[in-house]
């Protein structure tokens with residue numbers, strides 16, 4: 472084989488081997504997506520929910536699929552500790568507030584900033600939801616990575632801000648870093664094209680609070 476050609480091929484092959492890991496290493500330290508896989512607590516073992524988060528300029532967009540829920544509304548929120556070890560998931564602690572303290576919420580806080588809204592389960596126990604969490608991030612001081620998603624027994628109760636009364640915890644999942652390829656489709660893209668905008672979902676979240 473021509474020496475120059477062989478050398479050239481080796482160089483190309485070498486570059487390919489070097490560049491792929493370098494790219495992966497760069498992304499590895501820069502979360503581009505997150506996921507929480509919530510499993511049922513002891514009292515509701517069939518409950519299951521998957522929440523996928525992707526960053527947008529306005530906050531984190533999320534899409535949720537759940538099944539095994541009792542028919543009806545279920546408030547669901549971010550909680551402060553990524554610890555689902557307790558049989559009733561109380562180990563996940565209180566709500567995770569994206570503004571100020573979670574353990575000692577500011578006196579003027581009028582809603583749970585980590586409120587994901589409500590899952591509305593059909594007769595089969597299946598639910599889908601989507602929304603936007605304003606100010607939420609995948610990195611930095613108020614990163615949601617390592618926190619928990621809790622699906623509650625009941626609907627959010629906006630008459631009881633900021634802690635509300637959504638009842639017991641039916642599913643709990645820790646939020647981890649996800650392969651961006653697994654959540655590559657922009658969750659809100661189709662809706663944006665159809666004219667359903669993110670602001671509606673934001674307003675929904677801002678208007679409610681819960682346990």
Ligand SMILES: [Cu+2]
Nearest residue numbers: 547548621682
């Ligand atoms: Cu909650």
